Amino acid sequence: MGWHVNLRQLSYFVRIIELQSLSKAAAVLRVAQPALSRQMRALELDLGTDLLVRHGWGVTPTPAGQVLADHARRLLRETQVARDAVTALSAEPAGSLSFGVSSSLALPLLPRLSAWFLEHHPKVSLQLLDGFSASIHGWVLSGRLDVAVLYEDRSPGPLVTTPLLREPILVVGAAGRLTAPVPVSAGDLGALPMILPARPNRLRLLLDQLRIDHGLELNVRVDVDSLPALLEMVRSGQGYTLLPYSAVQGMVTDGRLTAAPLDPPVLNRTLVMVRPLDRVPTAATDILERAIRRIVVETAPALRWEPLV
Template identity: 55%
Template sequence: MDFRQLGNFLHVAELQSLSRAASVLRVAQPALSRQIKSLEEELGVQLLQRHGWGVTPTPAGRVLMEHARRVLKEVGAARDAVQAYQMEPSGTVTFGTPTSLGSVMLPGLAARFRRTAPKVRLHLVEGFSASIHEWVLSGRLDLAVLYETKTMGSLATTPLLEEFMVLLGPAGRFGRGDELDLAEVAGLDLILPARPHRLRLLVDQAFAERDLSCEPVLEVDALPALIELVRMGEGCTLLPFSCVSALVEEGRLSAAAVVPAIRRSLVLARPPDRIPTPASEALERAVLAFIQAQAATLRWTVPKAVQNTVLTSPDTEEAGSTAA
């Protein structure tokens, strides 16, 4: 078994077609088929189930797919890390955020990073916080933003920001400067994500600390749909202000503060034992600079350590121009 065999097998298994994989890899289909057969004979198990319309991985094939992804990623990372010291940052880096930060952070970060590290290929991912945590822990992500919890495991983390959740309603429901006690919020028709979504757990904890119950009229895990339902007047919700800042400023939603405040803390996380590369270090600087530049607009509280890092990083001038 060699790296080329693993890579070719992964292409076939993911595309579920020998012919499509052969076209992508630019190899003859019979040669690719022989490679897969040789791999199956070497391992002593069937890796692919053949069908008239293509192939699907067997249980053993799915196990090999996961290992192949990790092995090939590490090989690529080793190559990129060594070559990167001979030139400006290059290679590929992957970055993930929870869904509640995706639309707020990923476009602006990508634009900034393309200017500061044009030779690095950036792969952006958003998902449920539990999935992002799993992917960075397994090394599928080089860097990620995660909720700060007591179960960070062996991840290397840096405090990144704190923000408050606000009560959101349709346009005109709340006035600028309005505040509602949590007991008042409990009496509203609430639309919230279902457990174990991290935002829902934060809301549940806040209600429990006040001996209040929280029974939403709707549970919606798709953030765009949840926000649209609130805009339509179907209920209210509790979300970090950064998720909806543009909609509030445009008057499409209204927001009120909640007392006592519901706070979430976010960290920047890296896989355990992963040696930083010039590309991943450049991405980390870009993330910190973006957070600092957008802090005032999105009502983020940034730790002093992040501010000091930004002030001494090569991206400082870029951060200032973005904030302006």
């Protein structure tokens, strides 16, 4: 028996999974809920298996439904890429682009990137995401992202990689807790109560390697998976953290935090720009990559970045 599914059904299905609700998806898609339910039932009948578990509060995917959702996202994304490639032949770049960065880079990069595209290429629709580095890495490998900025990795997978920037990791504390710009001795870190990103955050893994390589002791009081929460905990005087200046520049400038370099400067992070190896870049993708490089160069002095582009 043939499979008669269409792209519209797949896009409906993915939206239902994302919202975990038929009624919410119907409202977002502007489709009557009974009609949406019939589409999903037809999809289940066509595939010969249940795709959704219906609860009183909403829906969740069955194992088969999760497999379909993963494949549907890739298929829909590739369809969009094909559409954008055709659109790119027009005089002005258009279409959609998805770009992801780690949470510590979201504030320095994403607003500037959005403003630049709104001014210079308003027909390009941007989807901007931030998250933990491992999540961003997975999203670009799966094809969910066109371009991403990641920590340098010796085995990044099937990605085209371009060095972007290097930046030092600083000691960060509440206002008045550090006598910046006086450096903090790396040997004194063990005396400070630390609040750090939880493993497997890439910065935390770098700190673990620092401890091994230099025999440092870190007095970690709290592991936290939220950058805004971590910064608020440090601001309120609960402890210190280790972060690049770009992640705290605004709070240092307005006096809520202080940041001091390490002596010796034993810890740096190198970031690279990546895109999927099997995806042919469009004109819009090229513009996105050039815009990212331009922003890095222009903001490097203020954010203490060393551009590698």
